[in-house]
Amino acid sequence: MHKWRWRDSGSAFVRRARVERGAPKRYTAPPSMKRFYVTTPIYYVTDAPHLGTAYTTIAADAFARYHQLRGKQTRFLTGTDEHGLKLEREATARGLSPKAFVDEMASRYVEAWPQLLCQPDDFIRTTEPRHESGVQELWKRCADAGDIYLGDFEGWYCVACEGYYTEKELLEGNVCAVHKRPVERMREASYFFRLSRYGDRLIDLYTRHPEMLQPETRRNEVMSFLREGLKDLSVSRTSFKWGIPVPGDPAHIMFVWFDALANYLTALGDGSLRADFWPPTLQLLGKDIIRFHCVYWPAFLMSAGFPDDQLPRTLFAHGFLTINGEKMGKSTRNTVEPRRLAEAFGPDEVRYYLLREIAFGQDGDFSHLALIQRIRAELGGTVGNLLHRTLGAFVQKYFDGKVPTRVPAAEDDLDSVLRSTAEAHVREAAASWDRFEPHRALEAAISLASAGNKYFDECAPWALAKDPTKHDRLGVVVHHVLELLRIVSVLLWPVLPSKMNELRHQLGLEPVTPVIDRDLWPFAWGGLAAGSAIRPGAPVFRNITKDDETRLLAEFAALAGAAPAATATKVPAKATKTSGDSLPPAGISYDEFAKTDLRLGVVRTAERIPKKDKLLRLTVDIGEASGPRTIIAGIALSFAPEDLVGRSVVVVANLAPRDFGKGLVSHGMLLACGPSESLALATVDKPQSPGTRVK
Ligand code: ME8
Ligand code: MG
Numbered sequence: 001m002h003k004w005r006w007r008d009s010g011s012a013f014v015r016r017a018r019v020e021r022g023a024p025k026r027y028t029a030p031p032s033m034k035r036f037y038v039t040t041p042i043y044y045v046t047d048a049p050h051l052g053t054a055y056t057t058i059a060a061d062a063f064a065r066y067h068q069l070r071g072k073q074t075r076f077l078t079g080t081d082e083h084g085l086k087l088e089r090e091a092t093a094r095g096l097s098p099k100a101f102v103d104e105m106a107s108r109y110v111e112a113w114p115q116l117l118c119q120p121d122d123f124i125r126t127t128e129p130r131h132e133s134g135v136q137e138l139w140k141r142c143a144d145a146g147d148i149y150l151g152d153f154e155g156w157y158c159v160a161c162e163g164y165y166t167e168k169e170l171l172e173g174n175v176c177a178v179h180k181r182p183v184e185r186m187r188e189a190s191y192f193f194r195l196s197r198y199g200d201r202l203i204d205l206y207t208r209h210p211e212m213l214q215p216e217t218r219r220n221e222v223m224s225f226l227r228e229g230l231k232d233l234s235v236s237r238t239s240f241k242w243g244i245p246v247p248g249d250p251a252h253i254m255f256v257w258f259d260a261l262a263n264y265l266t267a268l269g270d271g272s273l274r275a276d277f278w279p280p281t282l283q284l285l286g287k288d289i290i291r292f293h294c295v296y297w298p299a300f301l302m303s304a305g306f307p308d309d310q311l312p313r314t315l316f317a318h319g320f321l322t323i324n325g326e327k328m329g330k331s332t333r334n335t336v337e338p339r340r341l342a343e344a345f346g347p348d349e350v351r352y353y354l355l356r357e358i359a360f361g362q363d364g365d366f367s368h369l370a371l372i373q374r375i376r377a378e379l380g381g382t383v384g385n386l387l388h389r390t391l392g393a394f395v396q397k398y399f400d401g402k403v404p405t406r407v408p409a410a411e412d413d414l415d416s417v418l419r420s421t422a423e424a425h426v427r428e429a430a431a432s433w434d435r436f437e438p439h440r441a442l443e444a445a446i447s448l449a450s451a452g453n454k455y456f457d458e459c460a461p462w463a464l465a466k467d468p469t470k471h472d473r474l475g476v477v478v479h480h481v482l483e484l485l486r487i488v489s490v491l492l493w494p495v496l497p498s499k500m501n502e503l504r505h506q507l508g509l510e511p512v513t514p515v516i517d518r519d520l521w522p523f524a525w526g527g528l529a530a531g532s533a534i535r536p537g538a539p540v541f542r543n544i545t546k547d548d549e550t551r552l553l554a555e556f557a558a559l560a561g562a563a564p565a566a567t568a569t570k571v572p573a574k575a576t577k578t579s580g581d582s583l584p585p586a587g588i589s590y591d592e593f594a595k596t597d598l599r600l601g602v603v604r605t606a607e608r609i610p611k612k613d614k615l616l617r618l619t620v621d622i623g624e625a626s627g628p629r630t631i632i633a634g635i636a637l638s639f640a641p642e643d644l645v646g647r648s649v650v651v652v653a654n655l656a657p658r659d660f661g662k663g664l665v666s667h668g669m670l671l672a673c674g675p676s677e678s679l680a681l682a683t684v685d686k687p688q689s690p691g692t693r694v695k
Pocket of ligand 2 (some may be wrong): 467
């Protein structure tokens with residue numbers, strides 16, 4: 001028996017020893033709710049950091065920051081995967097030793113993440129001694145459990161390549177694609193891991209703990225893979241050297257995934273860090289590497305003696321990013337080099353866009369135009385706008401640059417409605433983070449800022465300012481807006497840490513500073529002290545003008561190797577709409593036009609539809625005796641439901657009903673224009689009764 005070195009109290013191994021001695025098997029509660037350990041995959045250094053790897057890393061950073069705000073002690077791990085045949089070959093091709101090559105490439109990752117405001121607590125490289133010894137211990141542990149045996153790995157071998165190929169990789173007639181000569185059937189001695197032993201336990205685990213593998217679609221995939229039955233896994237090779245030797249048999253090099261997956265464990269060492277943070281609370285990955293993380297990884301841990309409650313709490317697989325509608329590839333990579341994006345648009349803004357635009361868990365498209373539009377409409381136009389219109393024109397001018405007092409006698413119903421709207425959005429944002437829906441958390445924050453703008457408009461502060469007897473009322477209104485901005489600054493901080501601190505500076509507040517064991521989530525209204533001095537400054541979010549837009553799009557298109565003029569046609573269909581839809585042929589008769597029954601409607605109710613990010617379910621009154629109609633409208637990216645109720649809209653009333661599936665049927669359509677993130681609804685400029693014909 002090999003002696004296991006990790007020995008701190010409370011560890012899985014100590015508990016396992018107890019179990020082996022016959023003590024009753026006992027499951028502990030989930031890891032201390034006060035700790036949060038989040039990981040990203042460790043990236044292959046064959047590739048430089050790109051938008052895909054940035055996406056996972058940014059998400060991990062944002063989750064860590066959210067949990068810091070909630071008072072947890074967090075640990076965020078990322079790193080690089082530096083072994084394997086692929087790397088050995090890549091280095092050789094460049095005339096470098098593998099070590100020199102990986103050192104150079106790893107430094108690019110170390111440098112890239114802070115440029116995106118990501119602050120990992122640790123960065124592990126699989127070539128570090130702390131990792132190599134940790135992996136060997138894990139291997140020994142699996143071997144001790146009887147799960148590693150020596151066998152033969154059989155496959156097609158190209159001698160010129162010194163490599164095995166699967167049939168799929170070969171040309172017709174079993175010919176090597178590189179050397180164009182026949183491969184040989186070869187057998188190589190290989191160690192195998194008894195993966196077949198763990199299928200039932202994994203099925204049982206994921207059935208009892210569906211939260212361990214998310215989202216649900218990915219869990220279903222893994223479950224069906226598991227139900228097909230697992231084969232033992234070849235976990236060593238003798239045909240290359242760049243990797244970690246198998247303990248006791250150094251002619252064998254470990255399978256690179258056995259080596260790589262262990263990083264999440266080896267990075268904690270065998271002392272207090274591991275006692276504090278194991279098991280991981282959240283392991284993020286792309287859907288490309290689900291099998292490795294959701295089947296092999298927990299099986300290795302089970303084999304090494306980890307009981308169920310010492311396995312990763314949640315493995316979450318997000319979707320793939322495409323770029324301007326095209327699959328991300330080497331040719332498009334330059335355009336989305338994270339550093340360039342951060343330089344051009346700001347790191348906070350890039351983080352915001354990625355986490356807001358793409359429903360976490362689903363695939364999504366990256367487009368420079370959509371990025372610009374989100375910055376413009378939501379950050380500048382909604383959050384920045386609320387700040388700057390309040391500070392300069394009102395706080396400076398009428399309150400001597402100080403946060404006004406809330407005089408109770410000057411309050412009215414609008415204020416209490418705003419406060420309860422804020423409470424609801426703050427709760428919704430927290431619940432969204434907890435459900436792994438950062439896109440919804442951000443939506444809640446922006447929708448709260450919109451509510452602030454609407455409140456400000458409704459209170460008509462410019463009119464209050466003109467009337468000296470309304471000074472107290474103006475103070476209440478301004479106070480409410482500033483407090484709302486304080487709340488928004490906390491809600492957005494996990495994703496926009498530096499911009500929100502800038503905004504707070506202007507509000508006269510300290511930067512967000514998380515404190516362990518203190519929940520700083522802004523559940524309570526009223527954190528802003530009256531009388532404190534504001535510090536107005538330059539716009540927090542730069543105004544991207546149409547000219548800037550043209551220039552930036554051309555710049556990035558040129559980087560992609562396309563002629564700048566081609567920009568407009570290169571952006572995806574979704575985005576081209578903004579630059580003007582092509583017009584239908586001219587010359588229809590009035591009668592043809594009159595076939596379209598347009599009616600003035602009033603929105604009576606509006607609600608979100610679960611799992612449909614873009615759709616809202618409305619009931620719209622068009623004066624029919626049967627009552628308001630149900631209309632499903634694709635306007636959820638631009639409007640919060642509460643902003644729509646009571647609005648006058650133009651309805652196409654004689655469209656055939658459209659079935660969206662799952663019982664969603666739309667009986668009409670609203671007229672609107674603009675990009676889907678900043679739509680404007682068509683309306684009329686004087687009140688008319690619902691049902692009035694628009695002609
Ligand atoms: O797989 N969209 O490393 P890797 C979204 N070394 N995410 C993407 C993406 C895209 N287009 N492209 C990459 C490896 N990613 C192994 C991991 S872990 C023990 C070993 C992200 O460099 C996503 O997280 O190929 C994906 O899973 C990961 O990068 C793959 O990185
Ligand atoms: Mg990959």
